[in-house]
Amino acid sequence: MVFKTVTLGALTLAASNAAAEVGGTPADAVCVRNTSPEQHVFVAEAPGGERAVAHLAPGERLCAQGETTDRTGVVSVFENFESFEGCSRLVPVGRTEDMKEYVDFDRCFWSSNSP
Template sequence: MTLTLSAFAMLLPFSLNAAPGIDEEALCLRNESERTHLFVVEAPGAGRLVQEIAPGESLCAAGAIPGATGVVSVFEGINALEGCSRLVPVGQSETMIEYVDFDRCFWGSNSD
């Protein structure tokens, strides 16, 4: 699998500072780890966003279909073959607490 950044992905709407209560047409992924990682947020109607996200920042896809399910993914970097992915309903935000290879990341939704 090859992961590439496309110019198209960067043209879609995104936010680095998502509010705690996000829009019902948005899907967000927040980086609460101590390192910058490559984040991917993909939701029906909003396309796919790919960007390196620093600690404490978020990547949000706006304009998604309310009630749909999107996918959020985290990779160690642009050249990583393995990462972590999670299904998340549109209108919610997921938090990546710690990155661990081979789909063993610590997520906010299963750490409460």
């Protein structure tokens, strides 16, 4: 039940961050974009700030805003909301990490670890 509440809040957050996409990634945000051909569940966690969770279709982006004092946040992807295993990646604050291909058990292809 708590998970659903977080999810609904994240969906609201995703909509409120849509304007930020036009000008790029905010300096205090951690963002993740789904560049795979499939829809997945994504998480963006900003240091000292928000944790956003949402289903993202191909091409969609999710951001969470936090503090700029810690320069690293975390992005994650799961096959669906019921999944226990997924992929996570430490990312610099102020940039968008692209998830290129989902592979079970933390073997996903990200823009920062693949050509």
